[in-house]
Amino acid sequence: MLLDLDGVLNPFGASTCPEGYVEHEFYPGEGPLRYCPAHGEWISELATAGELRWATAWGDDANTLFAPMLGIEPLPFVPFPPLPFLPEQKVPAIAEVVQDRPAAWIDDNHTEAGRRWAAERAAPTLLVPIDSEVGWTRDDVEKVLAWARDL
Template sequence: MTAPTGRRPLLFLDVDGPLIPFGRTPPEYTTYDMTGVAPDVADHPFLPRLDPAHGGMLSALACDLVWATAWQHEANTYLAPRLGLPELPVVEWLEELDLDGHDERTGLHWKTRALVAYAAGRPFVWVDDEITGTDTAWVAAHHGTHALLHRVDSREGLSPADYAELAAWLRDAPATEAADECG
């Protein structure tokens, strides 16, 4: 799990919920045409809900995008092209995925520790629909710099208001040490 190099904050991006909402498809979405898509992907019941406009909105944010999803490398295969995104780094989950969500002992999401380790001291935003106060408190106690854990309503997915909040936080995020050293 090697974090990308650079000065900008990281944005860890979940797919199911933030990019593929679970509620009814918002009427303003221009959904992806599934004609000619491989059957195993075309049969994904929620993939047509992927709004291609997210790619441009994500690319406009002042950060380095990283997939933080159970889709892992398949996000680059099936989602990035539909969003107009380049191949992105992927957080590779080293432990067996507990897709039920949270550590029974602490209530901590199964992604939280791995994302803090991956960030390796860089400021980051984590966009997910399963973040809780336990995750926020743990990150505050164990991550040495700024982090924004941004919970998205899984029924609606990322909204213009979400993008405005992310852009404002990223605009105000402090420079990393690498940026200070480079001037």
Template sequence: MLLLLDVDGPLNPWAARTPPPGYVRHEWRLSRWRRATRHAHLNPAHGPALLSLAERTGAELVWATSWEDLANDTVGPALGLPPLRVIGLRAYEGTPEWKYGAVGRFAAGRPIAWLDDDFALFASARDAFLRRRRETTALIPVDPATGITDEHLAAAERALVSPA
């Protein structure tokens, strides 16, 4: 079982006018990014909550984000997460396949709960992805103005505890 995590939207509510309560600004100087400085608003409670969820369900936490390995260098430590495996997605940015092909290959044969804010993009690719999947596949949309809430975590737990 896999619990897939996107950074921008679910963990970093980029669309919020002001950060939601509990979020803290983090800033990093990164040489491997378009911009030398990158920032995110993160809720430090998400790290322990995600680790607890993974432990309760037996799910593996995995980055499914265009941050790729940078998530392990920046976001993960800020949330108290250990290094996580990374699904390589940057090559698919802006393509009609978006993240679905890479996620499908990575998650083949395993149930997933996926927290992301972009499931409405490329609806035909999403629908084709869901038709191909035989395993439990819970796409849990997160509002990029609020980030992950307890309701999102509860939905992920339900999907991972009782896979179809």
């Protein structure tokens, strides 16, 4: 299972801070990012259902900066190209990590390259699109948990 951060856990597209979220300045001068403390429990649930990795440009910063805010243990992360990179450049890195195993990818920006990769795989693959104005919801979690149970 692959979990993006910006647009998923940080609903940057929302015009105001959504209910249940907190704003925190992780990078001085870049303005606050949003997070929902309840997401820590959801992430822990996913981690018990299968191998969970960060799939975010934050890389290990997701562990050192974001995970402590959620009260979760560090997760392995997919090594992406150095910033800036195009969203479709996530696909080769994810393909390398996933290999021929089942994969659920939670992201707010599934590109055509990502959809093509998912459709062409022999292994079960679930793309979970997230609206960056809303962020990750409990329904998204349930969708991934049900998919994992059905494997």
